[in-house]
Amino acid sequence: DQQVKQNSPSLSVQEGRISILNCDYTNSMFDYFLWYKKYPAEGPTFLISISSIKDKNEDGRFTVFLNKSAKHLSLHIVPSQPGDSAVYFCAASAEYGGATNKLIFGTGTLLAVQP
Amino acid sequence: EPEVTQTPSHQVTQMGQEVILRCVPISNHLYFYWYRQILGQKVEFLVSFYNNEISEKSEIFDDQFSVERPDGSNFTLKIRSTKLEDSAMYFCASLPGLAGVEQFFGPGTRLTVL
Secondary structure, X not given: OOOEEOOOOEEEXXXXXXXXXXXXXXXXXXXXXXXXXXXXXXXOEEEEEEEOOOOEEEEOOEEEEEEOOOOEEEEEEOOOOHHXXXXXXXXXXXXXXXXXXXXXXXXXXXXXXXX | OOOOEEEOOEEXXXXXXXEEEEEEOOOOOOEEEEEEEOOOOOEEEEEXXXXXXXXXXXXXXXXXXXXXXXXXXOEEEEEOOOOHHHOEEEEEEEXXXXXXXXXXXXXXXXXXXX
16 A cells, blocks of 8 residues: 555655655545655654645755645755755645544655765 | 654564564654665565554564553653564654655664574
């Protein structure tokens, strides 16, 4: 049951260039989407989120784009820095807040930013 | 900055033994969750907890699993009789309240069942 899919297991980019990480989902009940970053031996760290009523949300170097009709979202990191090297998880939720706000995760994309 | 903490960082146990994984969520948060990640697989939801009771649980969270908030700070996951396939990273997460979707995750406990 892969409701959230990240089809690229890994991505390598040069420092200073743009990193684009992609995520697809199948469940039309999802209303909120989040990106988490995870370093080895640490828990996921929240990066940025977007509501389904928006198509773009920006926070510093990070921008998330949502195409609801295509059930696709992407995370853009500009410019990429070596410290961005980590596994990036896309997650989705059908609820806003509350105990039923379980997150459904994708399998992750390992981003390597080369100096 | 407040953070979710988990102990132990690594737990090794024999198949059939009981384990208790401990979490201290962020102090003013109201909603608590357990997730697990089997090596090489995705992070999976196990259970959510609010107001001292389970709100939702996944198919993974069978009778061998239980959660408890024994006091005002700790949140525990117990596995009564561990199986080899329970070997995974277990993450605790918490959510401040009704407004927001960003769950804050702990560093995880690596459970190894031999």
